Amino acid sequence: MARDLAIDLGTANTLVYMKGKGIVLNEPSVIALNRQTGEVLATGREAWQMIGRTPGYIVAVRPLRGGAITDFEITERMIRLLLQRVGVSRFTRPKVVICVPSAITEVERRAVTDAARRAGAADAQLIEQPMAAAIGADLPIDEPVGNMVIDIGGGTSETAVISLGGIVALEAVRVGSFDIDASIQAFVRREHGIAIGERTAEEVKVAIGSAAVTDDESQAEVRGRDLMSGLPKTVVLTPEEIRFAIDDVVSSIIASVVRCLAKAPPELAQDFLVRGMYLVGGGGLLRGLAQRIEKETQVPVRMSNMPLEAVVMGAGHCIEHYDALKGMFMGARR
Amino acid sequence: MIPAIIGVVALVAIFFAVRIIKAGPRGEPGVVSFRKHIDALSPEARREVMDRVRPPDRDNPDEPRR
Numbered sequence: 113m114a115r116d117l118a119i120d121l122g123t124a125n126t127l128v129y130m131k132g133k134g135i136v137l138n139e140p141s142v143i144a145l146n147r148q149t150g151e152v153l154a155t156g157r158e159a160w161q162m163i164g165r166t167p168g169y170i171v172a173v174r175p176l177r178g179g180a181i182t183d184f185e186i187t188e189r190m191i192r193l194l195l196q197r198v199g200v201s202r203f204t205r206p207k208v209v210i211c212v213p214s215a216i217t218e219v220e221r222r223a224v225t226d227a228a229r230r231a232g233a234a235d236a237q238l239i240e241q242p243m244a245a246a247i248g249a250d251l252p253i254d255e256p257v258g259n260m261v262i263d264i265g266g267g268t269s270e271t272a273v274i275s276l277g278g279i280v281a282l283e284a285v286r287v288g289s290f291d292i293d294a295s296i297q298a299f300v301r302r303e304h305g306i307a308i309g310e311r312t313a314e315e316v317k318v319a320i321g322s323a324a325v326t327d328d329e330s331q332a333e334v335r336g337r338d339l340m341s342g343l344p345k346t347v348v349l350t351p352e353e354i355r356f357a358i359d360d361v362v363s364s365i366i367a368s369v370v371r372c373l374a375k376a377p378p379e380l381a382q383d384f385l386v387r388g389m390y391l392v393g394g395g396g397l398l399r400g401l402a403q404r405i406e407k408e409t410q411v412p413v414r415m416s417n418m419p420l421e422a423v424v425m426g427a428g429h430c431i432e433h434y435d436a437l438k439g440m441f442m443g444a445r446r
Numbered sequence: 447m448i449p450a451i452i453g454v455v456a457l458v459a460i461f462f463a464v465r466i467i468k469a470g471p472r473g474e475p476g477v478v479s480f481r482k483h484i485d486a487l488s489p490e491a492r493r494e495v496m497d498r499v500r501p502p503d504r505d506n507p508d509e510p511r512r
Binding site (some may be wrong): 134135253277428436437 | 487495496
């Protein structure tokens with residue numbers, strides 16, 4: 113008998129929750145393929161380590177961008193391999209709940225459910241990421257009070273106001289922590305004349321990236337390829353430079369939070385001043401982001417206890433209480 | 447021939463009887479289904495999942511992050 117699954121199909125990482133067991137898989141959403149034969153060579157962490165370091169015949173790709181499927185066939189193969197790894201076979205077809213960005217189109221929604229069904233799921237239902245995040249962050253969404261959650265993922269940032277088990281206001285932008293990495297790459301190329309890879313840009317963000325001035329600031333040495341000479345070169349980056357480089361992306365995320373606050377009914381808006389907003393998702397770990405959102409919105413911002421796992425935990429709760437919560441799935445309300 | 451027809455009719459009747467019994471009363475009243483939905487979102491209902499998921503080890507610097 114197959115155990116039902118909840119999947120957080122993120123642009124950056126894919127997490128799988130198995131009913132009755134907990135999180136059984138947490139891997140980067142990356143797949144490495146042989147360009148000539150089309151064979152899958154690696155998935156997850158192993159494929160992630162290959163990004164930017166592959167010979168010509170291998171390509172390591174992220175099949176999701178902005179939370180949407182950019183390559184249907186590769187995504188389907190990735191989901192199939194993920195399901196196989198957690199024990200799904202042609203004889204054990206589980207029910208699957210998949211978390212997706214709330215702003216995805218009908219076509220993208222169909223693409224995700226079709227990919228899951230073809231990959232071995234008996235039934236595939238979708239749930240909006242901010243709703244799953246609010247459940248997983250343990251917010252009291254069963255009460256008639258305003259709960260605000262900001263989910264900053266790899267490709268999307270979503271802010272939602274939730275009360276009495278439903279979404280009251282929602283704002284989403286297709287901007288996330290990968291855009292922060294891309295801004296760092298572009299800045300280093302433009303200002304220092306060196307090319308750095310996706311992974312190096314991410315390392316710089318983790319090491320010295322911040323959205324506001326913090327107490328423990330330090331510089332970082334970055335190695336890349338000089339654009340003029342083509343030789344390896346080292347430059348030193350400061351936190352001020354990185355703040356400047358990523359400011360457009362950070363401002364765009366904060367602007368969407370402000371728009372969501374403006375959409376909230378007044379009765380719920382007053383709750384935020386007391387209860388605060390909750391930050392989830394890997395992008396929320398950027399230093400100084402909570403303080404900057406708090407400064408610009410005048411609303412307290414709190415970090416979820418498990419920001420990376422909140423979404424899949426919320427979807428996992430939906431799979432544990434499938435019948436009672438099936439009204440929350442995207443198809444059920446449209 | 448007649449016993450076969452009676453048998454088929456009996457099987458069809460049993461099939462429909464079972465379906466009617468299983469279906470129960472038509473639809474659940476809104477109050478009941480809403481209460482179930484809200485109860486399933488209560489902190490007590492969520493405790494099981496929260497307890498099951500332990501914070502993972504994040505000390506490995508080579509771990510990919512979002």
